[in-house]
Amino acid sequence: MAVLVALLVVALGVSAVLAMRLRARARECEVREQEAKASARETMMIAAVARRLLSGGGLAPQLAWIGMQVAEALGATSARIEFGSVPSPREGERAARLPLEGRTGWLYAEGGHDPARVAEPLARLMDVALERERVAAGEAAAEAARRGNLAKTAVLHLVSHDLRPVVHAIDDAVAELPADGDRTERLRRAVDRAAQLVDDLVDLSRLESGTLRTAPEDLDLRELVEAAADGRAEVEIGLPEDLPPVRADRSQLERVIANLVDNAVKFSPPGSPVRVTGGVGGGRATVRVIDQGPGIPANLRARVFEPFFQGRPSDEGSGLGLAVSRGFVEANGGRIVLQSGPDGETAFAVSLPLAQREPGGSWSMEGPAPKV
Numbered sequence: 001m002a003v004l005v006a007l008l009v010v011a012l013g014v015s016a017v018l019a020m021r022l023r024a025r026a027r028e029c030e031v032r033e034q035e036a037k038a039s040a041r042e043t044m045m046i047a048a049v050a051r052r053l054l055s056g057g058g059l060a061p062q063l064a065w066i067g068m069q070v071a072e073a074l075g076a077t078s079a080r081i082e083f084g085s086v087p088s089p090r091e092g093e094r095a096a097r098l099p100l101e102g103r104t105g106w107l108y109a110e111g112g113h114d115p116a117r118v119a120e121p122l123a124r125l126m127d128v129a130l131e132r133e134r135v136a137a138g139e140a141a142a143e144a145a146r147r148g149n150l151a152k153t154a155v156l157h158l159v160s161h162d163l164r165p166v167v168h169a170i171d172d173a174v175a176e177l178p179a180d181g182d183r184t185e186r187l188r189r190a191v192d193r194a195a196q197l198v199d200d201l202v203d204l205s206r207l208e209s210g211t212l213r214t215a216p217e218d219l220d221l222r223e224l225v226e227a228a229a230d231g232r233a234e235v236e237i238g239l240p241e242d243l244p245p246v247r248a249d250r251s252q253l254e255r256v257i258a259n260l261v262d263n264a265v266k267f268s269p270p271g272s273p274v275r276v277t278g279g280v281g282g283g284r285a286t287v288r289v290i291d292q293g294p295g296i297p298a299n300l301r302a303r304v305f306e307p308f309f310q311g312r313p314s315d316e317g318s319g320l321g322l323a324v325s326r327g328f329v330e331a332n333g334g335r336i337v338l339q340s341g342p343d344g345e346t347a348f349a350v351s352l353p354l355a356q357r358e359p360g361g362s363w364s365m366e367g368p369a370p371k372v
Helices: 002-054 060-074 116-175 182-209 221-229 250-267 298-303 321-331
Strands: 078-083 093-098 105-110 216-219 235-238 246-249 274-281 284-291 335-340 346-353
Touching: 002 060, 002 116, 060 078, 060 105, 060 116, 093 116, 105 116, 116 182, 182 321, 216 221, 216 250, 221 235, 221 250, 221 274, 221 284, 235 250, 246 250, 246 346, 250 274, 250 284, 250 321, 250 346, 298 335, 321 335, 321 346
Parallel strands: 235 274
Antiparallel strands: 078 105, 093 105, 216 246, 274 284, 284 346, 335 346
């Protein structure tokens, strides 16, 4: 009898252990089933997002829809996506970083599974969408640039071959008219401005297209400045007597110096002379054209060399002179800078490489630059 009782107790114990193991196994199977269902939902969500993003359209308009899909897949109350350097979850939300290339994004979810479960595959899809947007933007920019170049070429051809000869012919004809008062003078100024505008447009197009050519030679800066001053009393030339020659294209440097001097005279108040100073250093000669005009506001100084931009108000000029001047100076290996001083003083400084000196003391075209 005792043996039967013992056997019964053992059997009951074994049954209890087996029952516990079966219940644990059942719970484990249930957890695995739930995990499998969750993984299936997440996989279906990723597939749906992939189809949506790869079908076209930008990423930004799709973010709200993606958030809804993520919330459903995670069993969350809500989910959203934001871009930012640091996370900013709302109350009750968990945050997961989206490992995007070139940007920082965050996935937030309230309730449900951890959003980090889907952050990696979701980020990869978003990277593809962002890359498509960048490629599309680049293609659009390239097409716009191509069309712009075609238009620029057409305009350049028109200006160079059709308009330029006509304007210069009119300029020559007007120059031969007898001086009979203000009317003729106004006509001459108008034609001169038109001829200058056409020349500036052609030169600017050549500069931007890289087709400008230079013919460097040894040039006397004092001679060029004196020619630009043209005997005007309001221009004071203070260049050193021993200023060495520079190496540059004559016609281009003449345009630069004349433009700077004319601008300085135009903006100078009556009785305030324009000063032209200069010096030598670092194998370069520098000429500064200084005026006491209205000055250039600090927030505009960085743009004075942009085409069609005028740093100082004027009823004359096209805003191309400084842009062309910078192009000419840089094409000849030089540099032009704006130097603003106190009391509205404005100076444009042009630095150019010195001509090369031969052992006998004369200046030549070849060899290393001298140290002066």
